[in-house]
Amino acid sequence: xxxxxxxxxxxxxxxxxxxxxxxxxxxxxxxxxxxxxxxxxxxxxxxxxxxxxxxxxxxxxxxxxxxxxxx
Numbered sequence: 001x002x003x004x005x006x007x008x009x010x011x012x013x014x015x016x017x018x019x020x021x022x023x024x025x026x027x028x029x030x031x032x033x034x035x036x037x038x039x040x041x042x043x044x045x046x047x048x049x050x051x052x053x054x055x056x057x058x059x060x061x062x063x064x065x066x067x068x069x070x071x
Contacts, residue, residue, distance in 0.1 A: 012054065016042070020055060 012020075023041035027034045035048035042051060 017058070020051065023051075024055070 019042055020038070023038040026041065027037045031037065035052050038051045039048040
């Protein structure tokens with residue numbers, strides 16, 4: 001697995017990850033302006049685009065971990 005130091009994505013704390021998951025539950029996929037609303041819940045952590053990038057980057061990491069585990 002690649003080192004986090006080389007990652008272009010900032011490392012978030014477990015609490016920040018949990019806050020993001022909570023915000024995504026509050027605002028489902030079909031919510032207009034979903035990512036802007038998620039960014040507001042997250043406060044100073046980042047913009048809507050940063051929320052989206054972090055979320056999808058984590059999903060890719062999760063998928064890769066599953067693939068490695070099943071090999």
